[in-house]
Amino acid sequence: MRIGEAARVSGVSVRALRHYEDEGLIVPGRLANGYRDYCRPTIGRVLAVRELLASGLPLRLVRQALPEPDAASPTGPSTGPPAAPPAELLAEIAAYRDRLAAHIAALQARQAALDAFLQRADG
The missing domain is CATH 1.20.5 (Single alpha-helices involved in coiled-coils or other helix-helix interfaces)
Known part of the structure; x- marks a missing residue:
């Protein structure tokens, strides 16, 4: 799904999605035309990031608490449950x-x- 729909589904703004990407918290796929493509696992990660940030946890700790973004992707190098x-x-x-x-x-x-x-x- 494209960024506008991902924002609607996740309940975060388009700007927040871009910020999460800039901070390395999420890695959306890219369509052939260069548009971001958000899959369900990425939306799930957005919700996890949002929940941790809402708890007041600093961004630095949120980044460390979550597995690498590629591990959440169905096409990423996931080798089983996160450590x-x-x-x-x-x-x-x-x-x-x-x-x-x-x-x-x-x-x-x-x-x-x-x-x-x-x-x-x-x-």
Whole structure:
């Protein structure tokens, strides 16, 4: 499918698809006329990228967390299921998650303080 349809199907903009390609996160095929051709596995990868980015994971970690883009292609050099991510990467993602949890806890404490203030002010 061409880029406009891929954007519609995946729910990301054409610009985002081009950005993902520029960043090496996806590798769409090319038609004889040079137009991008997005297959279902590439759309699946776009959805995976989008989900990881939505979680707040930095682009650098998203790139490392996913297998090489060609491995997702039915014509790529896939030799079976992707290897497990390296322990160092998993530790870095876990540390990111822990920082996120600490930030959420701090925000919840601020919210509780504001709730208490509003409750006292109300009477």
